[in-house]
Amino acid sequence: MTTDLRVLRQSEWDRWYRSLELAFGGVPETRPERELWTDLAETERSIGVWDGDDCVGTAGAFTFSVSAPGGTFVPAAGVTMVSVAATHRRRGILTSMMRRQLDDVRSWGEPLAVLTASEPEIYGRFGYGVATHQMSVEIDSSRTRIAAPPGADDVRLRFVPVADGARACEEVYLRTIGTRPGMLARRPGWERLPLLDPPSEREGASPMQCVLAERDGQVVGYARFHNKPNWSAAGPEGSISVRHIDALDPVAYAALWRFLCGIDLTTTVRSRNRPVDDPLLQLVTDIRRCGVRVRDSLHVRLVDVAGALEARRYTAPVDVVLDVDDAFCPWNAGRWRLTGDAKGASCERTRDEADLALSVRELGAAYLGGVSLSALAGAGRVRELREGALAEASVGFGSDVAPWLPHGF
Numbered sequence: 001m002t003t004d005l006r007v008l009r010q011s012e013w014d015r016w017y018r019s020l021e022l023a024f025g026g027v028p029e030t031r032p033e034r035e036l037w038t039d040l041a042e043t044e045r046s047i048g049v050w051d052g053d054d055c056v057g058t059a060g061a062f063t064f065s066v067s068a069p070g071g072t073f074v075p076a077a078g079v080t081m082v083s084v085a086a087t088h089r090r091r092g093i094l095t096s097m098m099r100r101q102l103d104d105v106r107s108w109g110e111p112l113a114v115l116t117a118s119e120p121e122i123y124g125r126f127g128y129g130v131a132t133h134q135m136s137v138e139i140d141s142s143r144t145r146i147a148a149p150p151g152a153d154d155v156r157l158r159f160v161p162v163a164d165g166a167r168a169c170e171e172v173y174l175r176t177i178g179t180r181p182g183m184l185a186r187r188p189g190w191e192r193l194p195l196l197d198p199p200s201e202r203e204g205a206s207p208m209q210c211v212l213a214e215r216d217g218q219v220v221g222y223a224r225f226h227n228k229p230n231w232s233a234a235g236p237e238g239s240i241s242v243r244h245i246d247a248l249d250p251v252a253y254a255a256l257w258r259f260l261c262g263i264d265l266t267t268t269v270r271s272r273n274r275p276v277d278d279p280l281l282q283l284v285t286d287i288r289r290c291g292v293r294v295r296d297s298l299h300v301r302l303v304d305v306a307g308a309l310e311a312r313r314y315t316a317p318v319d320v321v322l323d324v325d326d327a328f329c330p331w332n333a334g335r336w337r338l339t340g341d342a343k344g345a346s347c348e349r350t351r352d353e354a355d356l357a358l359s360v361r362e363l364g365a366a367y368l369g370g371v372s373l374s375a376l377a378g379a380g381r382v383r384e385l386r387e388g389a390l391a392e393a394s395v396g397f398g399s400d401v402a403p404w405l406p407h408g409f
Contacts, residue, residue, distance in 0.1 A: 003056065003088075005096055008046040012055070013038065016048050019055035023083030024118075030198045040189055045108075046081070047100055049093050056085040057093040059101055062409055065185040066114060066300075067178050069369045069399045070313020070342060073185050077105040077303075078409050079115035098126045102303055102329055111307035112300060112367075116408050120296045127328050129365030131300040132182045132403040135276045138291030139269040139284065141240075141261040146283045148254035155221075155255040156214040165210045166195055168219040172246050173406075180275065181368040182298055182403035193407060194224070194244055202226055205241055211259065213252045221247030223256045229265065236265035244406075245271070254283050273297075275404035276370075298405040300364040305332040306347040308367065314340040315369075318396035320389050323354035324363065332360055340396070355389035358382040369399025 008016055017037070021028060028034075042062060049057030062078035079101065084093045105113050117123055120130065170191045177183045197208040205228035213221035226241040240260055247253035257280055261269050274280060276294055284290055302308040305324055319339045326332035337350040356373070362381050365371040373394040376382045384390040 002051075003093065004050045005047060005057070005100060006050070008043045008048050008060075010043050012048065013041065013043060016046070016055050016058055017081075019048075019085060020058045020081050020083045023058075023085060027200075030200070033196055033198060036192055036196065039192075045077070045104070047097060047104075049084075049088075049097065051088065054085075056088040057097055058083045059097045061101060061105065061113070063187055064114070064409075066112060066368075067181050067183045067185070068312035068367070069181050069315065069397075071178050072312055073178075074112055074308065074311040075110040076112035076114050077101075077108070077110050078184070079113055080409050082115070094122075095126075098123075099328075102126070102301070105303045106329075106331075111302065111304040111311060113303050114301070115299050116297060116405070117299055123299055123301075124361055125328075126301065127326060127360045127364065128299040128301040129361040129363070129367075130296045130298075130371070131365050131368045132296075132298040132370050132405050133276050133294050134273045134297040134405070135278060136272045136291075136293045136295070137270065137274065137280065139261060140267065140286075140289040140291075141269050142267040144261075144284050144286035144289045146254060146258040146261050147285055148258045148283065149251055151251040152255040152258060154215065155252050157211050157255065157259050158214070160210050160212055162195060162197070162208050162210045162224065165212055165222060166191070168212060169194070169210070169222045169224070169244070169246070172219060172222055172248060173244075175248060176246055180401050180404045181370070181399050182405050184405070184407075184409070202228075203241075204228055205239075208243060211256070213247060213256055215252065220249060221245075221252040221256050223260060225260065227263065227266070236267070238263075238266035239268040239270060240266050242269065242271040250279060253279060257283055273406070275402045277402040298368075298403070300367050302332065302360050302363050302367065303329065305336055305360065305363065306349075309336070309338050309340075309347040309363075310345050312345070312367070313342050314345060314396040315342065315398050315400065316392070316395045317341045318345075318393055320355045320393045320396075321350055321352050322363075323357040323385070324360055325358070326360040329360065353385070355384075355386040356382060356393060357385060366397050368403035369397060370403040373397055 205226035
């Protein structure tokens with residue numbers, strides 16, 4: 001079999017995208033979804049594999065910056081729309097696309113590549129580590145409540161049409177981007193993503209609804225959600241599915257959750273994507289009735305080890321020599337001396353004896369501060385070569401809040 005791997009041409013977009021849809025089940029997206037991704041696509045950063053006139057492999061890369069510990073933003077390629085046709089599996093197509101893509105990302109001068117995976121096992125062999133997790137909750141709102149702090153009654157809540165509230169919601173979101181590692185600084189146009197409301201994702205619930213939280217006439221938070229009525233012989237058992245919730249202060253955040261958990265005729269509130277240390281866990285009066293689950297979210301790959309490690313800040317001083325294994329991107333392999341603190345960092349090649357040995361996958365997992373080097377060492381994936389080096393580096397790489405990816409791409 002001879003295939004042709006090349007940068008996507010604009011004229012090939014429809015065939016390329018249809019191949020992607022087929023690989024993910026063959027159900028066409030709604031017109032608004034298709035139009036959005038067509039507008040956001042960066043064809044010059046997308047590649048396809050062709051077998052004659054048939055597209056049998058796809059991969060793209062959005063232009064992002066990712067918030068990192070210390071409040072910095074690091075240029076990153078948002079790897080997306082990766083697929084291989086079911087007829088062409090196990091022929092090395094995915095590996096060839098990952099090889100080409102990482103070479104491209106390096107040439108673009110972007111030190112990171114990031115992605116969300118349809119299956120968590122796929123990308124570790126290409127050097128991606130699971131750097132953030134997301135929490136889902138299913139709150140029994142009939143048997144637990146939100147213990148809101150003083151001042152919650154002073155927050156005004158009001159319904160607005162989703163489109164009418166879009167600008168105010170986006171302004172709140174933009175003000176929260178740097179508060180956690182893992183959040184994305186996006187190019188114009190991405191503000192349309194949270195407004196998508198395909199019926200296929202509602203599971204029989206209402207169209208998306210929006211409530212704004214205001215104080216002194218200023219919007220300080222919002223919640224977008226679906227309401228799904230349901231009745232049993234015992235009475236109403238409706239449910240609320242939270243799509244997005246953001247606030248600029250703890251009081252407004254609590255007021256929004258108290259509202260969601262107190263909507264008439266409902267007994268369950270669900271949210272699929274919250275940070276694993278979300279303040280919600282401290283607001284509920286009975287955590288046992290919140291159905292908490294955790295899964296992987298953002299996978300991070302260091303394309304340029306020195307550039308990536310210099311771009312973030314460190315919560316405690318570090319001076320450590322890392323022996324990095326990276327067979328897939330050999331320019332990263334070898335020993336690097338990392339010195340840094342809360343003000344800045346440098347990372348240079350060295351011949352000094354190594355203090356820690358790890359692969360680039362572990363560096364990706366630890367990069368945003370949500371997975372500790374000590375935890376990775378406990379799993380046998382980081383080796384301490386100098387006594388005390390592991391604790392020093394693990395503290396330095398940490399973050400005081402859990403990293404979080406608010407939305408996919």
